[in-house]
Amino acid sequence: MSKARRRLGALAGALAALLVTGGITATATATATATATATQAAQGCRVDYAVPAQWQGGFTASVRVTNLGDPISGWNLGWVFPSGQRVTQSWNATVTSSGDRVTAVHASYNPSIPTGATVSFGFNGSWAGTNTAPTAFTLNGVTCTGDVEPQPGDAMAAVAAMQPGWNLGNTLDAIPDETSWGNPLTTRALLHHVRSQGYRSVRLPITWSNHHGPAPDYAIDPVWLDRVREVVDWSLAEGLSVVVNLHHDSWQWISNYPGDRANVLARYRALWTRIATAFRDHPSGLVFESVNEPQFTGTSGAEEDDRLLHELNTEFHRIVRGSGGGNATRLLVLPTVHTSADQARLDALLATYQELRDTNIAATVHFYGFWPFSVNIAGFTRFNAEVEQDLVGTFDRVHNTFVSRGIPVVIGEWALLNYDHNRPGVIERGEFLKFIEAVGHHARTRGLTTMIWDAGQFLDRAGLRWRDQGLHDAIKSGWTTRSGTASADRVHLPGSGAIPAKSLTLNPNGTTFRGLRHGGTELVRGTDYTVSGTTLTLTPTALTRLAGNRAHGVNATVEARFSQGVPWPIDIITSDPPTQAAATGTTTSFAIPTRFNGDQLATMEAEYDDGSPAGPANWTPFKEFWQHFQPDYAAGTLILKPEFFAEVDDGRVTLTFHFWSGARITYRITKDGGAVTGGTG
Structure with a gap:
């Protein structure tokens, strides 16, 4: 990147300072962010601007400048007051103004800021109307952003x-x-x-x-x-x-x-x-x-x-x-x-x-x-x-x-x-x-x-x-850390009868399992779930409570929390084995009536009577989801696409539908030219 150029940065929004009365003190802070490169050295900086005290017409400001780039010998910090504020007294820096534009220059005893070091100064000021904190700062002419822009060649x-x-x-x-x-x-x-x-x-x-x-x-x-x-x-x-x-x-x-x-x-x-x-x-x-x-x-x-x-x-x-x-x-x-x-x-x-x-x-x-x-x-x-x-x-x-x-x-x-x-x-x-x-x-x-x-x-x-x-x-x-996962993010329960315990395998990925939560409620270890090694088991008592009225579909979602990263979601799903009915149609329009009963489709196999793969991608019986077949949960159908039939020979094909609960349905279709019939027999 060019040494003589700098990239504009996003500037953090300032918090408006609040009037202090009756001995109450309000604090406003703002931090600027962007990237810059000076002509002779890689420079970057972060500024923390705070108003620890404010009264009618006056305020005290504290400024901390952190050098993120190469060491600096001699510094000046510039900013613009957004609300017409004025500096009346300063310490640890010499502060001068030209209208709303302000420059703070180092004192004789603090001209150097090593890489990673911070220098602080403060001032008293006056205000009228509002006291909005400045949001953009420059250190030695370089925009402070919390980052360092690399030099050319880096x-x-x-x-x-x-x-x-x-x-x-x-x-x-x-x-x-x-x-x-x-x-x-x-x-x-x-x-x-x-x-x-x-x-x-x-x-x-x-x-x-x-x-x-x-x-x-x-x-x-x-x-x-x-x-x-x-x-x-x-x-x-x-x-x-x-x-x-x-x-x-x-x-x-x-x-x-x-x-x-x-x-x-x-x-x-x-x-x-x-x-x-x-x-x-x-x-x-x-x-x-x-x-x-x-x-x-x-x-x-x-x-x-x-x-x-x-x-x-x-x-x-x-x-x-x-x-x-x-x-x-x-x-x-x-x-x-x-x-x-x-x-x-x-x-x-x-x-x-x-x-x-x-x-x-x-x-x-x-x-x-x-x-x-x-x-x-x-x-x-x-x-x-x-x-x-x-x-x-x-x-x-x-x-x-x-x-x-x-x-x-x-x-x-x-x-x-x-x-x-x-x-x-x-x-x-x-x-x-x-x-x-x-x-x-x-x-x-x-x-x-x-x-x-x-x-x-x-x-x-x-x-x-x-x-x-x-x-x-x-x-x-994932930009900064690992997260724990599990073998699945769904637990399927039957729509009627006794609810059994259900287990998942945890994949901590270097983290530590901390517990389960449902909404804002922590589940109780030993009562609602147990952990043995990496096996997490939800108890029948907890699952019965979470399943509620056991309507088909997702009844609740619990989160497995780990020592870092995002929680792992686990849907508690009530489902019964899906069912299908006979259908007639054409190679351009064929849909199998399907009651999903709370379950969802994972994949589909297609084979001829001799066991060889049928349809496109004839090197595998498993076809491509959506390209060759598609569930329509709202309509209650499983659609076989024209792209599927385009490479199916006339005769009988056995379809096996795999669902995420583990359920499987076998369905047979017969293609005769452009006509297609199907049934479960």
Whole structure:
């Protein structure tokens, strides 16, 4: 990042000071937050401003300045009073004013502030009307933010400062326009909310192909460029680092590079030249990524793919660095082919890095989990050891290839492929929570910066609220610590008859189990539950109470609390075995009448009479949830999709539906051309 530039930061809101009467004292505090880099040294600071005493027309203020950067010899702190206050007397610093602008300079005995040290001073002041605390401070001209912005060349620190990150997905990358894929126009309020939720960077996927003119100039539509600049500037002003890239251009036209080299390269050069020029004077918090998920058609294989991407990455580097200004030292992000973490792809990108000999470059890959688990196919409904090992192997490879050599890594996108609030049940919530916990732990311990892919499935952008607060809490907790989990997040009870004890296996993940809570009530160990080793058992007495009237569905939720991290939710569910009825339909419209009786579908198998897999993905009997079959709980049906029947031979197929209670139903269908019949017999 450029030494001469600083990134604007989010400023914490001030608490208005309250009038003190009758001997009552009120205190107001405000802490400023942003990032800055001075010309000669990395600087960062935190200011704690407090009003321990206030009376009619006057007040006493206490100011503590903590140096988070390099040691300082000689300091001055500046701020602006928001309500016209004036300083009347000071101690431990010389305070002068010019209107509302105030400067406090060190005394002869406290000019030095070592790294991590704090200096304090105070003053008396006057006020009229209100006494609102200042919210922005500068130390030696550098904005105080609670962070330190790394110097140019310190790419590891720059990428670490971007953790955690958030993707503004399906927005500026939507085709043809920003709202075409269902998301609203981006607002500064949205970006402010993202920053307030703890995110420190935002990736702006941008598709440029519909917003520039023809060859040979490929001039970018000025309206579009202004819109991109607006969102970039809003993000920077909110204290977010910003990543800008070429996004769906990768498969729209860059993929044609092998067979249309001259035209693709000319277009690529023109776009990056114009983008680099437009943003050359932007702060170092703006980061460029050469291309999203690069891919090529018609090549001889992986070796040629790597060579072609090397050409594009080095050309991108040449253009941006040659454009001067802040781009001379701007952090650049280079992907592997397909942003894959396969070792051969990582090695190819490492070779590019070593050739460029530029230490202000980061590598990027994407991570959407073990594919069968991420889409719920082949029976991978649970976050098991195989799924976690895929995660560990991926993160180990990128750490060992890059981070261990001092090259930072950005996991530019992560989530599970088919997790979506519009497709409930594809990924069971508890299994997703385990995945989230593991991603947070394994990325953090390997020094990887993660940027969650959010196309609207996590944050409701219209309401500025998380669609599932519990998922967000788990993601946020994973930035700093581990959380305990359990073998399941649901306990199924019968709708009638005696209620038995139910056991789960605890996975403390290095934490200590503390107890169970229902709402605001602590459950009693020994009476409501027992713990033996890692086995948690809920007693019949407690389950009977929690089940209430035993209506089908979730009757209560208890939380397993651990010594750190977020609690583990356990739904107490009443369910009876689901039932199904005969049905007739067609290959384009077939639904099985189903009484779910409080249960939920986990997966479906399909086999011919000879035992071979039926339907798509004929290497497994377990089909892909939602793509090939879909429960409709409200309508009381299980839908078989046209995509399923498109690859089913005429004749009989046996379906086995697996439910989360452990129940299974066998159902047989017969396909005859476009006609389908089914029944339980």
